[in-house]
Amino acid sequence: MVEERKTAEPRRGGLPPMPADIYLAKPVKRIDWRRLFFIFLGIALFAVVYFSPPWHDAVDPMGKHFALTREGKAALALFAFTIVWWVFEVLPIGVTSVAVAVIQAFFLIRDPKAAFTDFMDPSVWFIFGSLVIGMAFTRTGLTQRLAYKMLSVVGDRTSMIYLGCFGMIAILTLMMAHTAVAATAFPLFMAVYGLYEEDSVPTKFGRGLFTGMAYTCGAGSIVTLLGSARAPVALGFFKDMAGREISFFELTYYMLPLGWAMVLMLWGLMMILNKPEKKTIPGLRERVKALSARLGPMKRTELLTLVIVLAAITVMALRSFIPALKPLDKSAIMLTCTVLFFLLKILTVKDLEEIPWNIVLLFGGAMSIGFCLWQTGAASWIAVQWLALFQKAPWFVFVMGIAFFVLVLTNFIMNVAAIAITLPVALVIARYLGVAPEVIMFSSLAAAGMPFMLLIGQAPNAIAYESKQFTSGQFFMMGLPATIMIMVVLGIFVWIIWPLMGMPILAH
Secondary structure (H helix, E strand, O other): OOOOOOEOOOOOOOOOOOEHHHHOOOOOOOOOHHHHHHHHHHHHHHHHHHOOOOOOOEEOOOOOEEOOOHHHHHHHHHHHHHHHHHHOOOOOHHHHHHHHHHHHHHOOOOOHHHHHHHHHOHHHHHHHHHHHHHHHHHHHOHHHHHHHHHHHHHOOEHHHHHHHHHHHHHHHOOOOOHHHHHHHHHHHHHHHHHHHOOOOOOOHHHHHHHHHHHHHHHHHHOOOOOOOOHHHHHHHHHHHHHOOOOOHHHHHHHHHHHHHHHHHHHHHHHHHHOOOOOOEOOOHHHHHHHHHHHHOOOOHHHHHHHHHHHHHHHHHHHOOOOHHHOOOOHHHHHHHHHHHHHHOOOOOHHHHHOOOHHHHHHHHHHHHHHHHHHHOOHHHHHHHHHHHOOOOOOHHHHHHHHHHHHHHHOOOOOHHHHHHHHHHHHHHHHHHHOEOHHHHHHHHHHHHOOOOOOHHHOHHHHHHHOOOOOOHHHHHHHHHHHHHHHHHHHHHHHHHHHHHOOOOOEOO
8 A cells, every 4th residue: 555645734824744854854964075076186287287298208218209299198198087087086987087088189289080990990999898708697697506516616605705806817817818817707706706796785795715816816817828918919019029939938938936826925925905705605515515405517608608608719729820810810709709698598688788897998088098108209308217226226227127118007008008107118228238028028017917906907906896896096005005016026036036036137
């Protein structure tokens, strides 16, 4: 029965009664001063940089001048504005990404067609395809099946669940791109978290689980050529400038101990920063056993999904070894999975509407600001200014200075672009200091794989954010000690471990 609305007593004069709640005070919305502060801080930083007088040229060791054009300075202004709005989430991060292209158009920083076309870049579609794969795994039940299998092995201790999840991520990145790994593992981790906390409220365990997922995707991806696109680019530059080719197995020989050392260190860091509220999940083994039995035998849709995804991974992996497959674009391969999912009715239109477009737009904006810095010359100007500071430094300071620059830069723009901007300049300066090109290349490549401060640094960061277990500000604060740890571990490898493994450090 519908409840009748209470009314006040009739007033004199026979006027109709008024609803009683009209006399209740309406809640007053409080002004979010913090949000307003960061909105205007971003605008102020843009104005200060944009309207400042022309900046001096950057000069490399060869005497070549790199002028910072009006467009380049405007790109730096946009860069400062975007970082503030992204980190402090004054708008949904996807909407801030749209603002990136809008500002480029209004302030004539780049042609609007270029600024908006970046949102349709193949890399953005690769992320879209990865997200669809993750959704297919969830919808068919494959995610739960894999999660239950893993948990039955690692047990009910939350510390070991951390380690099992992170180890699985690192193994997968040996064979497939870290973005695809993150998209595939995300729903699996959501299933694991559902056994820890039935509600999706943020917890320390949830924050550690998903932050660790993003971080170990990066750490694992440096080990082989299959983990990301940055390694083939770096090796291409190295071959052109150093005159020798680094093989698949030589790359893995030097990167495997570093990558796995970082995975273990990140596990320890998560146990410190995000120590789970519960040491164990009581009765986990029994619950997992019962839930696994409830799933029954593998269904047709699960088998189809698994075959489609494994076929795509195999083709992407074979591109590095079979010349005939090299022209195939990895985004097209990934999107083929999307088409097949809908063709075979594994997914429906309703699933398409549930794609996290906020994340897709975030990476569209990241591509747009990255290309903006690159094409206007702003990124090269920054690189030359920074690297010129180390042209008379001791070899170790020089190598670590380059690695740190790449590490910071790759948090803001594509790691492929960070390598393309930094490595050629660094290899030129290295000749003057007598530093071997190998140590420059490997340290830069390692740093480029681990952008742990900003969500836009790599796709796994943004995918992990979809868990709603942390804010972008919390991610940034966790990324600071993780970044310091990267530099310390990398420094040990550059100074001690890699030379013991036979890596040349000083040029002969």
